[in-house]
Amino acid sequence: MEVIKAIEAWWSGQSWLELIGFATGLLCVLLAALNIIWNWPFAIISTGIYIFIFATHRLYADMGQYVYLFISNIYGWYYWSMRPKDEKSIPVKLISRKQIWWSALAVAVLSPTLGFLLTKLAPVLHYAPAAFPYLDSFCTVCSLIAQLLLARKILENWLIWIFVDLIYIGVYAMKDLRLTAVLFAVYTGLAIFGYLDWRKTYRKQQQPGV
Template identity: 30%
Template structure:
């Protein structure tokens, strides 16, 4: 079966929700997305490959819905997922011992993130407004920037990344409903609850006493 045939099959309606057809792509994006976020809340390494699969489904879904910034964002997410996968397993750099631990975002890091987020929102809004037929250029751009900031924090296990995800999800829920992506809107409502759980779990990990390192016994 050719790739075009697979894409076409994924975009076929599976059932109807509130009078709107729901495709295989949206259903698979729903399932893989929920699993991915749950794995992140548990600090499970498998969240990265599951997340990459979720990104691929959402590329198709958002392109079809005219959410071009969100579709392009998924490609960036795949690149960041590869980095996050490496970061979580290598502790953030050569010579690091053990897995990456949960940390707070530093002041300088916050300044750089907020500056990049503001600049990204402005630039993406202008691009979408002038180069596409997007009907929601600002909100598409804002959620894109928030998601990128949150994903960076997730890659580095920064506790505050959950607050960024929460802010993005609060906007995503009505945005997707506005674009008739009702199942995806419900999914992001679930994401919001999972983000609250992730914030709680990572906060506990941050305040937990460090695990003692095993003592090497030499002959």
């Protein structure tokens, strides 16, 4: 009984907005892992909600990230819909050497730059100091890269998501966003599933006559 009461008390303390963000976010990642185009509209709803949530919890880099994700989800929906007429979906591709170098350069340059700006601009704009500015910025830049690779159907996007999601679990737990931390734990499992499933799809694409 005590366990049930504890669960009921925890549930009653959750924000309905966060619950909707949780549900739509979970569904969009699941559909993406299954290579289903309808992940994008759910992703648009979820990112829109989390823009507001992160703003109210002073995770400013995350807020900016989700503005980008909101826009990139619209792009991803468009790109995935542009499949060849004789194909069921856009084919899965491997990351190129050029994309690896550009991604590494973006992380090396943008992460410390964004972290520095967050620490300096918040007082000027009369905002409360950003929480975990450099770690938050690093995860933000990695997520931006992963989202672009996801929209372009690059297999390795899932490996980046696994890495980032594990970090985010700790960040959100420390900010008392427990439901969101649970969501990112589930995201980690779905990203592992997505990688394995997309890798299987890619290997099938390489087989003659398939």
